[in-house]
Amino acid sequence: MTSAEPPIHRRAKDYRWEGVALEPYKEDDRALFKSVTRQVLFADPQQGTELRYFEVAPGGFSSLERHAHTHNVLILRGHGVCLVGREVREIATHDLIAVPAMTWHQFRATGEAPLGFLCMVNAARDKPQLPTQEELAEFQQDSRIADFLNGTR
Amino acid sequence: MTSAEPPIHRRAKDYRWEGVALEPYKEDDRALFKSVTRQVLFADPQQGTELRYFEVAPGGFSSLERHAHTHNVLILRGHGVCLVGREVREIATHDLIAVPAMTWHQFRATGEAPLGFLCMVNAARDKPQLPTQEELAEFQQDSRIADFLNGTR
Numbered sequence: 514m515t516s517a518e519p520p521i522h523r524r525a526k527d528y529r530w531e532g533v534a535l536e537p538y539k540e541d542d543r544a545l546f547k548s549v550t551r552q553v554l555f556a557d558p559q560q561g562t563e564l565r566y567f568e569v570a571p572g573g574f575s576s577l578e579r580h581a582h583t584h585n586v587l588i589l590r591g592h593g594v595c596l597v598g599r600e601v602r603e604i605a606t607h608d609l610i611a612v613p614a615m616t617w618h619q620f621r622a623t624g625e626a627p628l629g630f631l632c633m634v635n636a637a638r639d640k641p642q643l644p645t646q647e648e649l650a651e652f653q654q655d656s657r658i659a660d661f662l663n664g665t666r
Numbered sequence: 667m668t669s670a671e672p673p674i675h676r677r678a679k680d681y682r683w684e685g686v687a688l689e690p691y692k693e694d695d696r697a698l699f700k701s702v703t704r705q706v707l708f709a710d711p712q713q714g715t716e717l718r719y720f721e722v723a724p725g726g727f728s729s730l731e732r733h734a735h736t737h738n739v740l741i742l743r744g745h746g747v748c749l750v751g752r753e754v755r756e757i758a759t760h761d762l763i764a765v766p767a768m769t770w771h772q773f774r775a776t777g778e779a780p781l782g783f784l785c786m787v788n789a790a791r792d793k794p795q796l797p798t799q800e801e802l803a804e805f806q807q808d809s810r811i812a813d814f815l816n817g818t819r
Contacts, residue, residue, distance in 0.1 A: 518766065521750045525741075525760030554762055555738040560788055562715035564738060585708040585717060587784070588678075589760075597674045607678030607742075609707055613671060631740070633786065635713055 519555070528568060528590065528629055530554060538567065538575070548573030548622075554631070561636050568629040569593065569622040577619040577662070578641035584612035585633040593628040594661060595620045601661045604628075617644065617652075621664065672708070681721060681743065681782055683707060691720065691728070701726030701775075707784070714789050721782040722746065722775040730772040730815070731794035737765035738786040739773075746781040747814060748773045754814045757781075770797065770805075774817065 523531040530552060538549035548570035555564040566589065569575060577596070592605040596619045597612055604610060604620075610630075612618045622628035644652070653659045676684040683705060691702035701723035708717040719742065722728060730749070745758040749772045750765055757763060757773075763783075765771045775781035797805070806812045 519762075519764045521753055521764055521766075522748075522755045522757065523762040524758070525762070528760070530760075530762060554740065555764065555786065557736055557738055557764070557786075559736050559767065560715050560738065560786060562713050562786065564740070564786060583710055583712045585710055585713065587707065587717070595675075600674055602675045604675065605677070607681070607683075609672075609676040609678070609683060611672045611674055611708065611710070613674075614712065631784075633708065633710075633713060633715065633717060 528566070528627075530566075546574060546576040549575055556636060558636075563634055563636050565632050565634065566629060567620075567632060568627050569620060570627055571622050571625055572664075573628075574621040574664070575619055576641070576643070577617060578643055579615050579617045580639050580641045581614050582635050582638035583614055584610075584618070586610040586612065587631045588628070589631055590629040591622060591626040592624055593620060593622045596658065596661050599655065599658060601657050619662075621661070681719070681780075683719075699727060699729040702728055709789060711789075716787055716789050718785050718787065719782060720773075720785060721780050722773060723780055724775050724778055725817075726781075727774040727817070728772055729794070729796070730770060731796055732768050732770045733792050733794045734767050735788050735791035736767055737763075737771070739763040739765065740784045741781070742784055743782040744775060744779040745777055746773060746775045749811065749814050752808065752811060754810050772815075774814070 533552045536551045538551050550568050552566045588604055588606050588608045595604050598616045686705045689704045691704050703721050705719045741757055741759050741761045748757050751769045
């Protein structure tokens with residue numbers, strides 16, 4: 514589904530939606546990530562905002578990145594932990610996470626079940642930036658962030 | 667929450683969110699509706715799109731209306747039935763409903779549990795139009811739509 518008008522009604526079953534492709538998380542192979550899939554649920558040209566569903570398998574994580582566009586996230590299933598800026602937060606089903614512009618962020622699935630979340634984003638948006646080695650080293654100075662990044666919390 | 671930046675993380679409990687007001691469905695008393703509440707989850711100025719959560723109690727219904735702006739809906743809990751244009755559809759948890767511009771629509775909760783849904787909408791939008799008596803009479807000519815509107819299906 515891109516700019517074509519979607520059907521009025523698309524049924525859901527087990528976190529898959531009728532007529533919605535199950536896509537790789539991202540094509541960008543510069544970024545480190547693990548076990549994430551993507552489904553674009555709405556891409557309405559009038560709204561200029563997309564709604565995507567990402568699912569992170571147990572032990573998986575999204576890429577650590579920042580960008581000028583914002584993310585507005587609602588957890589749809591499971592639980593996990595996220596980094597937003599320098600904040601590390603436990604997140605659970607239906608929690609809301611707002612990622613401001615130019616703020617480092619990453620999501621990790623913890624526990625036995627997938628972490629699935631909805632993410633609203635501008636259709637027209639800038640390319641994510643990845644941390645430099647220097648920025649990663651700086652993060653490792655903060656034990657709470659280091660534990661998050663190393664998956665050891 | 668209006669244009670101020672929301673907290674990074676707001677926890678959910680039983681379909682209520684931290685720091686989010688439980689509001690009446692709408693202030694417009696021209697419209698017929700029953701047992702609906704509203705919570706604005708995201709209103710991000712950069713995106714220009716809002717995410718609202720509506721909850722319709724058993725037997726309740728949203729107003730029958732149309733407008734130039736679109737709605738993109740994901741059912742978060744329960745099940746029900748909706749009218750979009752001249753289509754009447756059974757809807758269940760996680761189903762997607764796209765309401766095109768200038769298309770009549772209404773949601774009804776069926777069964778014992780509330781029908782809760784997320785709705786994406788442009789922050790800047792036109793005021794809903796309500797059906798005239800003539801339009802309502804025309805709908806009643808179609809038995810499937812009449813059963814929906816009368817709550818007798």
